[in-house]
Amino acid sequence: MGEFRVLEVKQSVFADNDKRADEVRSVLKEKKVFLLNLMSSPGSGKTTTLTRTIEKLKDELRIGVMEADIDSDVDAKTISDLGVKAIQLHTGGMCHLDADMTMQGLEGLETGDVDLAILENVGNLVCPAEFDTGAVKNAMILSVPEGHDKPLKYPLMFSICDVVLINKIDVLPYFDFDMEACKKYIFMRNPNAKIIPISARTGEGVEEWTNWLKEQVLEWQK
Amino acid sequence: MGEFRVLEVKQSVFADNDKRADEVRSVLKEKKVFLLNLMSSPGSGKTTTLTRTIEKLKDELRIGVMEADIDSDVDAKTISDLGVKAIQLHTGGMCHLDADMTMQGLEGLETGDVDLAILENVGNLVCPAEFDTGAVKNAMILSVPEGHDKPLKYPLMFSICDVVLINKIDVLPYFDFDMEACKKYIFMRNPNAKIIPISARTGEGVEEWTNWLKEQVLEWQK
Numbered sequence: 297m298g299e300f301r302v303l304e305v306k307q308s309v310f311a312d313n314d315k316r317a318d319e320v321r322s323v324l325k326e327k328k329v330f331l332l333n334l335m336s337s338p339g340s341g342k343t344t345t346l347t348r349t350i351e352k353l354k355d356e357l358r359i360g361v362m363e364a365d366i367d368s369d370v371d372a373k374t375i376s377d378l379g380v381k382a383i384q385l386h387t388g389g390m391c392h393l394d395a396d397m398t399m400q401g402l403e404g405l406e407t408g409d410v411d412l413a414i415l416e417n418v419g420n421l422v423c424p425a426e427f428d429t430g431a432v433k434n435a436m437i438l439s440v441p442e443g444h445d446k447p448l449k450y451p452l453m454f455s456i457c458d459v460v461l462i463n464k465i466d467v468l469p470y471f472d473f474d475m476e477a478c479k480k481y482i483f484m485r486n487p488n489a490k491i492i493p494i495s496a497r498t499g500e501g502v503e504e505w506t507n508w509l510k511e512q513v514l515e516w517q518k
Numbered sequence: 519m520g521e522f523r524v525l526e527v528k529q530s531v532f533a534d535n536d537k538r539a540d541e542v543r544s545v546l547k548e549k550k551v552f553l554l555n556l557m558s559s560p561g562s563g564k565t566t567t568l569t570r571t572i573e574k575l576k577d578e579l580r581i582g583v584m585e586a587d588i589d590s591d592v593d594a595k596t597i598s599d600l601g602v603k604a605i606q607l608h609t610g611g612m613c614h615l616d617a618d619m620t621m622q623g624l625e626g627l628e629t630g631d632v633d634l635a636i637l638e639n640v641g642n643l644v645c646p647a648e649f650d651t652g653a654v655k656n657a658m659i660l661s662v663p664e665g666h667d668k669p670l671k672y673p674l675m676f677s678i679c680d681v682v683l684i685n686k687i688d689v690l691p692y693f694d695f696d697m698e699a700c701k702k703y704i705f706m707r708n709p710n711a712k713i714i715p716i717s718a719r720t721g722e723g724v725e726e727w728t729n730w731l732k733e734q735v736l737e738w739q740k
Contacts, residue, residue, distance in 0.1 A: 338559045338643050338672060339664025366644060368670050389674070391613060391644035419671070420644050421560050422588060422613035441663035441686065442561025448590050449641070450560060452611070464663065470689050 313427055317395035320402070320430025329407045330513040331398075331415065333431035335453065338419035340439035341463045343371045344496040345505075346416060350378050352506040353412070357513060360410040362401040364393050364418050371416060381405060392423035395430040412513050421446070425453040432516055439464040440471050444478035447485050454485035459492065461505060466495040535649050539617035542624070542652025551629045552735040553620075553637065555653035557675065560641035562661035563685045565593045566718040567727075568638060572600050574728040575634070579735060582632040584623040586615050586640050593638060603627060614645035617652040634735050643668070647675040654738055661686040662693050666700035669707050676707035681714065683727060688717040 324331050336342050343363075350359055360381040363372040372384035383405045387393065393401070398415060407413055415431065417424045436457040438446055441464060447454040454460065460482055462475070475493065482489050490508060494501035546553050558564050565585075572581055582603040585593040594606035605627045609615065615623070620637060629635055637653065639646045658679040660668055663686060669676040676682065682704055684697070697715065704711050712730060716723035 337561060337641070337664075338668055339661075365671060367673050370667065370670060389644075389648065391642070418644060419559070420613070420642055422611075422640060422642050423645065426611065439561075439663065441661065441689070442559075445592065446560055448592060449587060451589050467663070467689065467692050470692050 313394045313396075316399070317428035317430040320395050320399050321432065323399075324402075324413075324430070324432065325516070327407060328517045329402075329410050329413055330433075330516045331402070331413045331429070331431045332509065333415045333417055333424075333429045333434045334437070335417045335421070335424045335434065335457070336419060336437035337421050337439070337442055340419075340437045340442060341496045342416050342419065342437055343374055345437055345461060345463060345494070345502075346375060346414060347378060348496050348499060348502045349414075349506055349509065350375070350380055352502060353510060354378070354380055356510065357411040358409055360405045360407055360413045362398075362405055362413065362415045364401070364416060366390070366418065381410065387418060390418070391420050392418055392427050393429055394427040398429040398431070411517065412509070421450040421453045425450070425456055433458045433512055435459045435461065437461045437463045438478070440468055440473045443471075444474045444481065447478070447481035451485050454482055454489070457486065457489060459490040459505075459508065462491065462493040463496055465493045465500060466498050535616045535618075538621070539650035539652040542617050542621050543654065545621075545624075546652070546654065547738070549629060550739045551624075551632050551635055552655075552738040553624070553635045553651070553653045554731065555637045555639055555646075555651045555656045556659070557639045557643070557646045557656065557679070558641060558659035558661070559643050559664060562641075562659045562664060563718045564638050564641065564659055565596055567659055567683060567685060567716070568597060568636060569600060570718050570721060570724045571636075571728055571731065572597070572602055574724060575732060576600070576602055578732065579633040580631055582627045582629055582635045584620075584627055584635065584637045586623070586638060588612075588640065603632065609640060612640070613642050614640055614649050615651055616649040620651040620653070633739065634731070643672040643675045647672070647678055655680045655734055657681045657683065659683045659685045660700070662690055662695045665693075666696045666703065669700070669703035673707050676704055676711070679708065679711060681712040681727075681730065684713065684715040685718055687715045687722060688720050
């Protein structure tokens with residue numbers, strides 16, 4: 297095995313977002329709106345998973361979606377075509393949403409008649425993990441082609457997520473993806489994580505996910 | 519088609535990295551070291567592509583690799599096992615490297631005997647695009663499973679890259695990936711982009727990539 301050095305290169309980061317996030321949750325609790333923060337890498341299937349989720353739940357819950365993107369409106373187009381409330385949030389180059397940006401989004405979405413608000417965060421496994429958006433639950437998608445080692449490399453993201461959807465299981469035969477190792481690495485980061493393998497393309501596993509999500513919403517609204 | 523609003527949520531960003539990046543390039547020019555900044559989403563195959571690249575070029579060029587990661591040393595382990603100089607840069611949670619962090623990395627790597635230094639940036643399509651690292655050329659990998667629409671959603675990344683490797687072409691039959699549309703979208707962002715479809719797994723297309731890279735290095739060292 298070769299030799300290498302580890303060099304720590306650092307830069308300061310800022311804080312005080314947590315208080316604002318708690319305020320967002322208070323408002324949501326009062327209005328009985330459940331906010332899900334959905335995160336993933338680019339291209340892991342957030343929008344397709346969201347489409348499946350909406351199809352399953354839209355007759356039972358009133359749903360509103362915030363599509364955060366640096367640019368482009370393609371996802372909000374896709375979602376609004378499903379007949380649910382949607383808003384596109386442009387982050388002006390920002391790589392994540394913080395609690396106050398989320399609050400602006402919720403106000404823009406007008407959540408008075410919404411049970412379940414979903415924030416599709418910017419496709420990024422790093423920055424969104426660092427900022428509590430005020431969501432009631434955090435969910436992330438890891439897709440099979442990304443590899444089972446990702447919990448080792450993006451520890452914070454996996455540690456803050458209540459649920460991890462392992463997406464694109466329909467292509468498992470074509471990738472060297474070790475499902476058991478992946479689960480083990482996720483539990484290393486977060487022993488309480490709920491892990492649900494799905495294929496947003498074929499629909500496999502989606503019902504377990506939507507059942508879980510619906511339970512969370514009803515629990516929050518009690 | 520449904521209706522939706524576009525809401526601009528913004529936050530200020532900082533600047534002044536460009537001057538430092540030019541200084542880095544001056545030092546590199548003087549020392550005849552070519553620096554490649556390699557970027558991509560998590561899981562698109564940066565380390566595997568790098569492995570193939572090193573295998574092809576290590577007898578012709580003296581190579582040094584900087585592996586930037588938030589945490590974990592797995593990539594530097596993989597690379598140093600190939601017999602080239604490697605250093606792991608921990609970014610302390612930072613989602614990108616700026617020019618000064620890159621300079622710290624180059625000093626840590628000790629590039630006196632290196633022709634080609636490669637920075638494997640943090641897996642992220644957003645933040646690394648915003649910071650000139652001082653690299654001579656920027657390269658990115660887009661993998662087939664991520665989808666052909668990514669240049670629409672991460673415009674800056676595609677616009678700043680000199681070369682785009684479209685990786686994992688061995689799994690093209692299993693994904694709805696439109697190669698021609700992808701190329702069109704990339705050229706929308708950057709008409710001068712060099713696009714090379716590859717499979718780091720099978721080796722297909724890798725030689726075109728390493729030939730291009732070698733030419734760039736020799737040109738820089740003139």
